[in-house]
Amino acid sequence: MKISIQREKELVEYEYTLKDATLLQVLESIKMQEDKTLTFASGCRSSVCGSCSMRVNGKEILACSYKVCDGDVVEPLKNATVLRDLVVDMDKAYAFNAKAKAWLKSQPTNTLLSPEDEKRNEVQSDCILCSACYSACPVYSVNEEFLGPFALTRVWKYVSDKREGDAADKIETVQSSGVWDCTLCNECSVVCPQEISSKADIEKLRAKSAQFGFMDPSFGNFGGFGSNDGSPVF
Amino acid sequence: MKTDVLIIGAGGAGLMAAIAAKEEGASVRVLTKEYPTRSQTCMAQGGMNAALGNVGEDSVEAHIANTLKSAHGLADEEAVRFMCSEAPKAIEWLDSIGVCFSRTEESKIAQRALGGASAKRACYAQDYTGLKILHTLYDRCNALGIEILSEKFLLELLKDESGHLCGAKTLNIRSGNIESYEASCVVLATGGYSRIYGKNSTNSTSSTGDGIAVALRAGAKLLDMEFVQFHPTGLKSSSILISESARGEGGYILNSKGERFTNELAPRDEVSRALNAEIVKGEEIFLDIRHLGEELIDEGLPQERKLAKLYENVDPVHELIPIRPVAHYTMGGVEVDKNSQTNISGLYACGECANHKVHGANRLGGNSLLEIVVFGRVAGKEAAKEALKHQVSDASKEQNAVAFSFESSENHAVDFYAIRDEVGDLFYKNVGIVRTKEELLEAQKRVAEINAKLDSMGVSDNSQTYNTNLVEFLEFKNMLQICEVVVAGAIKREVSVGAHYIV
Numbered sequence: 001m002k003i004s005i006q007r008e009k010e011l012v013e014y015e016y017t018l019k020d021a022t023l024l025q026v027l028e029s030i031k032m033q034e035d036k037t038l039t040f041a042s043g044c045r046s047s048v049c050g051s052c053s054m055r056v057n058g059k060e061i062l063a064c065s066y067k068v069c070d071g072d073v074v075e076p077l078k079n080a081t082v083l084r085d086l087v088v089d090m091d092k093a094y095a096f097n098a099k100a101k102a103w104l105k106s107q108p109t110n111t112l113l114s115p116e117d118e119k120r121n122e123v124q125s126d127c128i129l130c131s132a133c134y135s136a137c138p139v140y141s142v143n144e145e146f147l148g149p150f151a152l153t154r155v156w157k158y159v160s161d162k163r164e165g166d167a168a169d170k171i172e173t174v175q176s177s178g179v180w181d182c183t184l185c186n187e188c189s190v191v192c193p194q195e196i197s198s199k200a201d202i203e204k205l206r207a208k209s210a211q212f213g214f215m216d217p218s219f220g221n222f223g224g225f226g227s228n229d230g231s232p233v234f
Numbered sequence: 235m236k237t238d239v240l241i242i243g244a245g246g247a248g249l250m251a252a253i254a255a256k257e258e259g260a261s262v263r264v265l266t267k268e269y270p271t272r273s274q275t276c277m278a279q280g281g282m283n284a285a286l287g288n289v290g291e292d293s294v295e296a297h298i299a300n301t302l303k304s305a306h307g308l309a310d311e312e313a314v315r316f317m318c319s320e321a322p323k324a325i326e327w328l329d330s331i332g333v334c335f336s337r338t339e340e341s342k343i344a345q346r347a348l349g350g351a352s353a354k355r356a357c358y359a360q361d362y363t364g365l366k367i368l369h370t371l372y373d374r375c376n377a378l379g380i381e382i383l384s385e386k387f388l389l390e391l392l393k394d395e396s397g398h399l400c401g402a403k404t405l406n407i408r409s410g411n412i413e414s415y416e417a418s419c420v421v422l423a424t425g426g427y428s429r430i431y432g433k434n435s436t437n438s439t440s441s442t443g444d445g446i447a448v449a450l451r452a453g454a455k456l457l458d459m460e461f462v463q464f465h466p467t468g469l470k471s472s473s474i475l476i477s478e479s480a481r482g483e484g485g486y487i488l489n490s491k492g493e494r495f496t497n498e499l500a501p502r503d504e505v506s507r508a509l510n511a512e513i514v515k516g517e518e519i520f521l522d523i524r525h526l527g528e529e530l531i532d533e534g535l536p537q538e539r540k541l542a543k544l545y546e547n548v549d550p551v552h553e554l555i556p557i558r559p560v561a562h563y564t565m566g567g568v569e570v571d572k573n574s575q576t577n578i579s580g581l582y583a584c585g586e587c588a589n590h591k592v593h594g595a596n597r598l599g600g601n602s603l604l605e606i607v608v609f610g611r612v613a614g615k616e617a618a619k620e621a622l623k624h625q626v627s628d629a630s631k632e633q634n635a636v637a638f639s640f641e642s643s644e645n646h647a648v649d650f651y652a653i654r655d656e657v658g659d660l661f662y663k664n665v666g667i668v669r670t671k672e673e674l675l676e677a678q679k680r681v682a683e684i685n686a687k688l689d690s691m692g693v694s695d696n697s698q699t700y701n702t703n704l705v706e707f708l709e710f711k712n713m714l715q716i717c718e719v720v721v722a723g724a725i726k727r728e729v730s731v732g733a734h735y736i737v
Contacts, residue, residue, distance in 0.1 A: 020547075032651050036694040036703045041268075043438045046474045046541055048365050049272040065544055083408055084700035090269055091384065103377035104332035111329070112341035118334060125334040125359070125366050129271050154373070161332055 001070040005030075005038070007085050011073070023074065024052055024063040027086075039085035047193060050130030053077060054086050060132035060191040077135035093134050093148070100147045101173045102154035106165040117162045124157035124201060126194040133188035133198050145177045149188035149198030152179065156201035159208060171205070171212045179205045180216050237263040238621035239614070240417030242388050242402060242445060245273030246364070246603065247585025248423030249371040250610025251617070255421070256378045258618035263415060265386040265404060267440065267705075270372045274425050274438050274586070275606065278364025279477035279537065280348050281356025282328075282607070283600035284321035288342040292353035294318050301601060304350045304501045305594025306732040308458065313572060313591050317601075317608050324607045325357055333370045335359050346534075347482045348599035350501040356600040361477050361537045364603060386413065387705055388444055389638075391420065391452040391581065399452075399580030407705060410698035411635045418621035419580045421613050422449060422568060426586035427716045428462070429709075431561035431666075432658015436468050436475035445587045447712035449568045450719070455577045457589040459566030459716070460723035461733045463597055464506040464667050467521050468560035472545040475562065476538050476555060478502070478599045480523050483534055488554065489517040503596045503733045506559035510667045513558065520554035527551075559667055563602060565593045565733065566723070574613035580620070584613035595732020640704055642696035650691040650710050653684055657717060665721055669736045671728075678721045685714060 003026065004013045014034065016026045024042055031038045043049035045064045052063035055075045080088035133149035140146055147155075155174055159167045182202045189197035206216075239255040241248050244266035255262045264270070285292040297318040302309055325343065329335065335357055336344040345354045359366040375382060386404040392414065394400045401416040424445025428437040435441070450456055466487065467476040481487070481498040487505070489495055489512050496508035509519050523531060523538075528551045531539055535550075542550045567589035574582045574590070584590075585606045592605055660680060664673035688711070695703035730736050 022544075037697065039700055039702050043268065043272050043440055044274075044277050045439070045472065046277065046537075047544075048276045048362070048537070049268075049438060051268065051272050084697070087700055089408070094269065094384075097373065098376040098379075101377075103373040104330075105377075107330045109326055109330045113337050114341045115337045115339065117341070118337045122334060122360070125369070126362060127369070128276070128365065129269075129369070157334075158332060158373075161334075163330075163332060 003068060003072045003074060005086070006075040016068070021068055022064055023056065023061070023066045023068050023072075026068050027063060039087050041087050048128055050128040053130035053132050053135070055135065060135050062130060062132075062193050065193065077131060079135055079137065079140040080131070090131060093131050094129070096147050096151035097154060100151040100155050100178070101170050102151055102158060104158050104161065104164055105169060106163060108163050108165060111163045113162055120162070121157045121160045123194070123196055124153050124160070127153060127196055128194060130193060132191040132193060136187040136191045138185060138187065139181055139183060143177055143181055146181050147174060147178045149202070152182075152205060153196055153198045153201045156205050159205065167208070168212060171209055171214065174205055175209065175214050179209060180218065236416040237261045238418050239421060239617045240265070240402060240415050240419070241421045241423060241614070243273070243423035243425060243585065243587070244268070244270035244382055245423060245425055245585060245606070246275035246368050246371060247606035247610040247613070248421070249368070249375055250607055251421045251423055251584055251614030252380050253371065253374055253378060254611040254614030255618035256380055258615050258622070260618035260621050262380050263417070264375070264380060264382040265388070265402070265415065266382065266384055267387045267407070267444070269384045270375070270382050271369055273368065274441055275368040275603075276365040277436070277438065277475065278603050279361040279475065280479045280482065281346060281358035281363050281600045282325065282367070282603035283348075283351070283355045283598070284325040284357055284604065285318065285353070285355055286322055286325065286343065286345060286357070287353070288338060289345045289354040292355055294321070296352050297321065297355060300351050301592065301598050304596050304598040304732070305592075306596060308591070308594030308731065310591035316572065317592050317604060320608045321604055324604065328367060328370065328607065331370055331374050333359065334366050346479060347499065348478050349481065349499045349505065350598045351600065356479075356482070358479065360533070361479055361535050367603060367607070387708065388424065388448050391448055392416075393452070397579060399578055405638050405705070405708070408700055409635070410638055410701060412638050418624045419582060419617040421617045422581065422583040422587055423585045423610065423613070424587045426564035426567070427713065428561045428564055430658065430713045430717050430720065431662050432655050434473055434658055434662040435561040436465055436473055437562070442709040442713050443564075443587070443716040444709060444712045445583075446568055447715045449576065449581070449583070450715065452581070453578060454581065455569040456719055457566060457569035458723070459719045460727055461565035461595050462561055462720070463502055463563040463565060463733050464559040465502060465562030466505040466509050466559045467557045468562070469541065469545050470556035470558050473560040474541055474545055476521060476542065476557065477535065480521060480535055480538055483523070483526055483530065485521055485523040485526065488520045488522050501596055502599065503735070506667050507735060509559050519557055521557050522554050523550050524552060561662070563597055565589070565595065565597055566720070573616040574609055575616060582613045582617045584609045595734060637698060640693055642693045644694055646692050646694065647690040648687060650707055653691065654710050654713070657681070657684065657714070661717065665724055667735065669724055669734070671725070671736070674721055674725045678725060681714065681717050681721060685718070
């Protein structure tokens with residue numbers, strides 16, 4: 001059986017014999033037996049560390065939980081600089097967590113949370129920061145500063161948390177290059193290995209933004225009030 | 235720029251230390267060979283112990299007694315008392331920064347039973363406890379503006395003329411350059427060494443004991459390195475962990491005849507030995523959680539179901555899960571005092587790479603997450619206090635980029651990956667669950683032979699940038715060094731105690 005791997009300069013085809021194997025197992029066997037320069041990242045092998053995210057046939061997957069098929073084409077994530085072969089530089093992506101102020105501001109103690117309260121952001125707190133959603137997001141082709149799906153899901157996790165007594169700061173932070181820049185295309189939800197829907201979280205953040213008096217800037221500009229250079233008015 | 239405190243490792247212990255040091259008023263920098271959130275901590279599933287008594291009666295005294303019993307006399311009672319007494323406050327703090335713990339109907343933090351515990355004591359977040367704690371710590375680091383630099387591999391600890399630690403030398407994995415980071419104090423939080431057992435370990439491929447090996451080379455004392463915990467329920471073919479909570483919730487362990495043969499909730503060393511005895515008899519071993527029902531499995535053990543399906547092609551709702559005991563946690567580490575201070579001035583350690591004498595000969599399930607939070611805080615705070623006594627000089631030299639020099643060759647006489655696998659299997663068999671003097675000596679001899687042949691092994695990839703072959707060779711050499719210490723310690727300890735079982 002064969003798979004093709006995007007190396008530094010070209011797509012290279014490799015034979016493999018492992019049956020019913022994960023992509024990570026196949027990559028490891030190629031590296032051990034054929035080519036020690038093959039470069040990829042991995043860690044836990046059990047889909048919780050997020051290290052081995054890459055693309056197969058154009059779709060984001062975790063190499064440790066994807067079963068290889070004959071003819072698969074393996075490529076690095078998009079929207080990030082390739083460091084070598086299947087490894088990309090995640091620094092910029094990670095930095096959006098801080099830019100979006102994805103943390104609990106209030107720090108209250110002994111808040112009573114019912115199982116229902118906990119369920120409100122249980123799925124969002126399953127995120128493993130594999131950046132599959134970040135790679136799949138089309139917004140980056142027009143706005144490189146977009147806070148992006150995982151950071152916005154993280155913001156919703158804290159905004160929706162009963163323990164957060166002061167969400168205003170976060171809501172304000174996600175107005176620019178944030179919730180309104182999303183096209184709601186849902187690509188992020190499709191590729192998430194943890195079944196998180198960032199699109200749905202962004203929609204909830206939009207509703208919350210409206211409660212805080214913010215509105216979609218593309219509507220705000222229709223009347224032509226404020227500046228007359230055509231730029232959005234906030 | 236020099237910082238007050240330099241932390242090496244961005245798992246739970248390292249991030250906790252960073253937060254504590256920052257809150258103490260120190261400038262902090264964290265280095266990791268991976269990214270924050272990708273460490274071993276994210277794989278901790280079962281829970282974090284604290285005698286809250288949210289689900290039935292419990293007491294700090296009972297927690298202390300259970301921990302000491304499991305430690306078989308090798309723990310320090312004062313350290314254990316401190317850790318267990320701090321546990322409720324640690325949970326309260328984690329709750330205050332937003333960790334999404336599972337809840338009871340009374341709106342309290344839910345707790346469940348783990349092996350060796352006299353009460354339902356482990357606070358959990360489904361079976362993602364470590365993941366959710368780690369990510370929330372990372373978010374808190376962001377809130378505090380803590381600098382975390384990724385893909386820096388620790389090469390060496392730096393000392394000044396007086397022997398005080400003053401920084402670390404790392405390999406920038408991306409550029410292939412050597413970098414030096416100066417600091418008044420250094421905290422090691424680099425994790426354990428379970429990967430010396432190769433594929434016979436539940437751990438991430440990164441648990442290669444780098445920090446311990448580097449500390450040893452710098453003159454640090456290591457303690458009780460021969461104590462390695464084997465977890466009873468690794469998946470048979472991949473060694474991937476099925477959480478102890480599967481047994482805590484009521485799962486059975488069965489042999490090929492479908493018989494239960496051990497107390498599933500005894501401490502891990504006892505259960506692993508019972509499994510090993512059956513395996514030696516030729517039995518296959520299974521974990522059975524079918525009777526728990528689909529609803530409970532999906533609510534409390536969703537990862538377990540996913541992993542069993544993926545790696546063993548079985549659905550635990552309807553089928554038995556094939557398992558075997560595999561290396562899971564290393565109790566040994568750099569010896570530290572109650573302030574997390576090592577024997578080297580300016581060097582602190584916390585987490586699995588350190589030995590705070592709280593686990594002794596066998597760690598209790600649910601105490602490792604507790605340890606990283608409680609002692610991560612101590613290490614960060616103490617390192618910061620010490621560092622703030624010293625003046626941070628701005629005299630740190632501008633350094634020119636120096637490439638890490640290594641020789642690469644297409645043709646090495648010996649493939650180190652093959653030796654790495656061989657050592658892993660050898661240690662599993664000879665320095666594993668049950669040990670004999672003869673087998674230990676044989677393993678020691680083999681490690682010495684390999685060391686003598688190191689020159690015939692090396693790096694094949696000649697790339698300066700992102701050379702994983704080079705990093706893995708450096709990790710392999712660190713592991714070999716650890717192997718020597720582990721097997722020597724096992725030979726020296728002639729009486730069975732806890733996880734060290736010698737016949």
